[in-house]
Amino acid sequence: MLRPSKKEEILQKSLDIFYRNGFHATGVDLIVKETGISKTTIYANFKNKEALIAAVLERRDENFSCWLEQRVNHLAQSEQDKIYCVFDALEEWFNEPAFSSCMFIKASSEFQERDNTFYMQSVQHKLKLKDYFLNLVKLAQLPNPELVANTVVMLKEGAIISAHLSLMPHPAAHAKTMLKELVSNLK
Amino acid sequence: MLRPSKKEEILQKSLDIFYRNGFHATGVDLIVKETGISKTTIYANFKNKEALIAAVLERRDENFSCWLEQRVNHLAQSEQDKIYCVFDALEEWFNEPAFSSCMFIKASSEFQERDNTFYMQSVQHKLKLKDYFLNLVKLAQLPNPELVANTVVMLKEGAIISAHLSLMPHPAAHAKTMLKELVSNLK
DNA sequence: GAGTATCTGTACAGATCTGTACAGTAATTC
DNA sequence: GAATTACTGTACAGATCTGTACAGATACTC
Structure with missing residues (x-):
């Protein structure tokens, strides 16, 4: 062995x-x-380079999900607060010197065919996170959790691109503010 | 010649x-x-493949900016409406069979170094669009135009990724709704 | 300490990729 | 219609990339 x-x-x-x-x-x-x-x-x-990439993406998925959950649990003052703390965690990520966009956005940019393994791994990663957000939204007892989870996904992806290309200062903070305002309208 | x-x-x-x-x-x-x-x-x-890619990105920038402006002008009922019609145009784009994310997100995914020509072309393209959005926001006489332009950028990039990876149905329509709600809070 | 499993280093086959050379063909120009 | 310009097709040099072969070194096991 x-x-x-x-x-x-x-x-x-x-x-x-x-x-x-x-x-x-x-x-x-x-x-x-x-x-x-x-x-x-x-x-x-x-077995080959493809298998290595597949393993790398699988590991990245685990690492990122785990890291995000831990940071959110650490940063949040309450269960209701967790969904907003996602964006505080993102801001930390964006400020890391090695930050260079999301590995799955990059993977799905290089491997674009819908039946490509890496493209599908990217979709799965994003859907897994969406599901995590859905749980946090439900935990916060917000109305229309499916809709709010989609909102979080959209803001998160927008913030990642904005951070990677330096399109604005503090994209995650801005996204967090946007989410809070949108939620306050729901009630 | x-x-x-x-x-x-x-x-x-x-x-x-x-x-x-x-x-x-x-x-x-x-x-x-x-x-x-x-x-x-x-x-x-x-001269070489690099020069061809540079020319392709330059052309894409022109094509996309021009297309977006034309679609917005065609779809908008009023000057105030134009900024929201950006998302109607995006929805049209996402529904094209050949849609496969944004060429500049993909370019900056493959060429990630900050001093890379194609990365810089991607940033320039996005900043040019941000400036266009800023003009539309001012045209709509909304308060805090810089902030709203950043909001539009974030929603647009988030919608592109969401559409490319099929993370939710009708991402552009959702983004448009989000923008309207956020704007209504400003007044 | 003999034997086995693991790792290294090099070398290389075969494919692919960028970019060039060059002879020949088609189209334009004068 | 002769000369120039634009284009094709093939061939190839040289670099690079994936994946394998194999001999030898190193570490673990009993």
Whole structure:
């Protein structure tokens, strides 16, 4: 059996490299160079580059969902507050030096066919988050939770693009304000 | 002198191919195959693939801005209505069979370095549209035009991603509703 | 410490990609 | 209709990319 630590190392470092450098633009030789792990070992752990990308996206999905939930739980003062704290967490993310848009927006930009595995993984990630938002909205006992969850999705995606392209200052804060105003109209 | 029509043909058809297939994933040989124009002629008109992409993005910027302005002018019942009709135009765009996200979101996904030419072209395109929205907001005599223009940008980008990944039904209509509610709170 | 599993390094096959060379063809110009 | 200009087609150099082969080194196991 291969030791799990090597596979983990390849996965984690590849995640960074693909996030930073893109999918098509990143060759396996670059991963070899930046990880210091031989190409033979990489191909012993992952059938091919596609399998590595699939694993990277799966891991990213877990990492991001987990991180977001933890930050929201930490930042929120109450159950009602959680849905708004999503945007405080986003602001933290945008302010990280390594922030460079959302990995799944980038994946679905490079792999656009509807039947492409990576495109579908991207959709699944976004729908999973939408479902999480739906739960938070219900937790806050807001009316019309499906609609509000869609609102949160729209604001989140808009904020990510706005942050990535520096289209405005503090996009997440602005999105949070927008959400609060929209919710106050519902009541 | 080369006839302008060939250069035009290369440019227009390349635009479609890059939009559909991505930048890294599209080789010059594919452009040769799909245009029926020889590689020699392509390289006679464009110094290299980079120059072709730059020209494609420039053209896309012109096409999209022009198309949006025309659709808004056609759809709007009044000057005050124009800013909201941006989202009616977006809905039309999303419903086109060939719709596949925004070319500049995709360009900035594939070319992420801040000093990359294509990344910068993408930012410029988005800022140009933001300026157009600012003018429409002022035309509608809304308070705090800078803020509302940012709101429009955020909703537009969020709607594009939501449409591309099919995260909800009618994202543009939802965004339009959101904008109207937010504006009604300002007054 | 012998044997086994894991990893490295290099080398390379085969595909693909950018960009160029060049001979020949079609169209324009004078 | 001769000369120039624009375009095609093929071929290819050189770089790069995926994936494999294989010999040797290193670490783990009993």
